[in-house]
Amino acid sequence: MSDQRKIRLGAFLRGPGHHVAAWRHPDVPANPGLSLKHYAEGARTAERGLFDMAFLADSLVARNGDQPIATFERTGHVAHFEPLTLLSALSALTEHIGLVATASTTYDDPFHMARVFASLDHLSGGRAGWNVVTSADPGAAANFSRDRHLNHAERYDRALEFVTVVKKLWDSYDDDAFVADKASGIAIDRDKIHVANHIGRHFQVRGPLNVARPPQGHPVIVQAGSSDAGQDLAAETAEVVFTAHANIGSAKRFYSDLKGRLARFGRSPGGLKIMPGIFPVIGRTQAEAEDKYDAIQDLIDPVVGLALASGLLGGVDLSSYPLDGPLPDLPESETVKSRFKLVSDLAHDRQLTIRELYKAIAGARGHYQIVGTANDVADLLEEWFTEGAADGFNIMPPIQPSGLSDFVDTVVPELQRRSLFRTAYEGETLRENLGLERPLSGSQLLATQRA
Template sequence: MSKRRDTLKLGLFLRATGHHVAAWRHPGAQADAGIRIEHYQALARQAEAAGFDTLFLADSVGVRGIDSPVFDRLIAPHLTFEPLTLLAALATVTRRIGLIATASTSYSEPYNLARQFASLDQISGGRIGWNLVTSSDAASAHNFGGSGQAAHADRYARAREFQQVVDKLWDSWEDDALLLDRDAGLFLDRAKRHFTEHRGEHFQVRGPLNVLRSPQGKPVLVQAGASEDGRELAAATAEVVFAAHQSLHDAQAFYRDLKGRAQALGRNPEHLKILPGVTIFTGASEAAAQAKHRELQELVQPEVGRELLSGLLGGVDLSHLSLDAPLPRDLPLSNASRSRQELIQKLADEGLSLRQLYLRLAGARGHWTLVGSAEQVVDQLEAWFQGYGADGFNILPPTYPEGLDDFITFVLPELRRRGLVRQGDYEGRTLREHLGLPYPQHPAARRGQEAVA
């Protein structure tokens, strides 16, 4: 297999005090970091100075675990800012790094969401991405007049149409619609305006959007679904996919499958970037890394570990099971993340007890976890990249600020030494340029070129 000539892309997944379930209890953590804008601004500046391609914010429109008997021990990562508001604040203190936020198609309207992201793309100079998700948790449904979760297939059917409407709205105006001709008294060219005129099963939207196109044309579309419905949607529409895998074999299978689906739909597979999540414990030596990992693992309270596992399985009740017993094989398939449930079942098949399972998941909730020296960590990252299991990685520091400091201090220089990441400044100014994604031509411009040809 020939060595790749491109460089891997790096995203930084922001999450209050860190991604480990016990991060907020770490002595070096600022426990209330999730509600301190200065915390996020400092991380954004640090990530940009280090050359990360993107910052990423997850979201939920409900407080997960609110009905749990250990709710008061789980809440730390979930009390934080609404992500679009936070991205607006981060856009003003950064100049180059991409900014990606999650927004659900289940409890939003296409026009509002399209307008919000288009505005952010203008404010940031073309650095915004939308992580399209569906909401699967009952806590969210109860906040929007629902009595429960919509079926998995129904959520994705709505999401597909939602995305189509948003994409049309982002094409409301051609690139050169703005005239600002004072002498003629013309503010814009009405011929460059396009109505959406969408009438579908879920939405009726006339348009046009009241925000012009941004320097990168339209925000980058990001997704993370790995179920059959999620893969179909990603193959048809996504430009970046966040993934969760535990082995290179699984990562390669997902990579081949998704790129193959995209190509079968007439897309260039190079225009779909796959970034698995990875939590990294590292330090000056392997022993130092192991000590950091052990310190956090010892802070995981058993009741919190059990609840973490239950939540990742879609709310399955595990309270009657011994922590030293194996995970039952006959658990009901929930309406939540099917791919995450399958991943956990595969781990359980290794013979792990509930306690061992939640400790395996404590650092990254199903994403890959690496513990070792910089050389050992980069060996693994390079194997996944060169083996076509990833186009880059979404980094999930176990703690903030220490976990990010360690990655920048130890891992990043080794990645640069091996030529795996860019050596100098950003390639351009927009998120599309950072990721090597093409500028999305307006449909009217494409039709004009086809007519000339």
């Protein structure tokens, strides 16, 4: 292993934590999704642990809002901040950590998206990242004056053009276009303005953007789709990929497949960091870790557990099937293809009942789950990293704030002792800390093409 290659870490911040019953745990504050103080503590803890980024997911529907009222009223993560608003606040409360927000290409427009992420990149001094999603929840259509949710292929076709337009808009100006020459009266060098004039299947966007080129050139592009279309989108556009795998074999196959697609788009393997999600329950001993896990598992409400399984299987109604019977054979979901396969395969491979299935996914939701000591967690991360299954990991604390603190205080020092993780931030921007190249500006690209 090269001395230059280090594990990358993201902190997946979710109000109460990632376990479906986290909000009921006595160590979790009430309504954490509406507390800036709570999120600031999480981001600062991750920064203390030298994490590359703090990541916020998002939903354009109230979680379980389309479920019967008995389910909706028992869901502990309905109310939460819009992620870009929250990360703008966190940018003033942190100094080094990257700030990555989820935003949809299905229910927004490229000009607005380019503008808000460029603004966040400026506000944070070059620490912004955009997690590109196509929105898997059909219920979002009703919240945006749409008659229907676009099908899987349509969403990904739109997403590719969307990202292309956003990048053009980020390149509306060269880095040094805003000369502000008071003596001559020239504010912007006209030769360094690049108007997009985009006309495509989904969008017509003239430009230029009304925000200067971002400090990173482009905020870091993150993607999380694992379907075939999702992997193609990632291979063409993404620089970080969040993914879910229940075992190292699956993770290695995905890693090899996705990295192997990059050459088709003129890209090298180092330009894309693959970071599977890891759900760690950490104790000083194995017994303590198992006690922590059992304590939170005991808080699962069967109504909520069943709704979770239904949602990850594409919204299928499981209420008519016995909880202690097997998962029935189901048609493939059109909305959440990769997660549907992961969860259904888990049920069938382990011969789980529906009750056993929702308990198995209540924390990690199909990501890898480990219950053990800090050494156990470090061993796992080292194996996946050195065996070609990951470039880093998106850490999903079971509860907040203690779950992330446990990782930072015990696992990070062990990774550093093994020379697998940094002991100081290498750069000032998210792109620099991830070891990603800064995109050339419009004039730089033209000069390169002419050379």
